[in-house]
Amino acid sequence: MRIGELASATRVRAETIRFYEKQGLLPPPARTSANYRSYGTAHRQRLSFIRRARDLGFRLEDVRELLVLADDRSQPCGAVDRIATTHLAEIEAKIADLGKMRDELMRLLGSCSRGTVEDCHIIETLGPDR
Amino acid sequence: MRIGELASATRVRAETIRFYEKQGLLPPPARTSANYRSYGTAHRQRLSFIRRARDLGFRLEDVRELLVLADDRSQPCGAVDRIATTHLAEIEAKIADLGKMRDELMRLLGSCSRGTVEDCHIIETLGPDR
DNA sequence: ATCCAACCCTGTAGTTTCTACAAGGACGGC
């Protein structure tokens, strides 16, 4: 299959597929006589793997490691577990941060008096000094 | 005050202060005879404003607009409200996304059998095809 | 007077993960 077909099969844009190839995440495929990339099932599976991992928020560096582990099926599962656990902790930290922002923003918006900026609680909270 | 003092007063790094100046968020200050930046109270207040807005997750473009609004105190408060409301919605969307990732990751990690990659549920879930 | 650490200057390049061209070649149908 050509890059466009692979793109729609995996819902990964063609540009992104080329980008992954350049980053070494996806091996360079065979080429047709017209120099078009020609992909097979293994490529589609590998790209789907990458996409699922990205959907779970893993960074490309993590995806790279996970691919190595997936390729060597005799490895102990601990490394996978460690990567995923670390990632989970990062996600939870980010959720906590965003939750604080959300609470503070809701507090500010709730106190908006719909007047002029002069007595806007939001602007007032941001500056000048408290 | 010089840039280092401003930096520690606002907990914004000196490099970032220069960056904000280049972006037009902070007006260029006076210079000493040695060409050092020399800041006053107004600069510190403006930078604190920026920092608080950034802590709430506003993008620099939003901060730029908020600064304009804060400078013209007769403006109606609606524009501020609109920026903050939009931002709140983005934050809530991001929290929802991350929440889904967290749930899925926890599910995967809970099913980890601590064996080899061969029967690792995490790797299995990511690929090849389901 | 000299020395040194700690500060400051400018400008550029790197981070992350793509996305968007620009300029050109290939292919399939009419």
Add this chain to the structure above:
DNA sequence: GCCGTCCTTGTAGAAACTACAGGGTTGGAT
């Protein structure tokens, strides 16, 4: 032969900084 769609490479941009490199300045100790 032409048109629209696909493919190729390479480069630049987006966000918000961060990290140098290669210099000048300051202020205190010796």
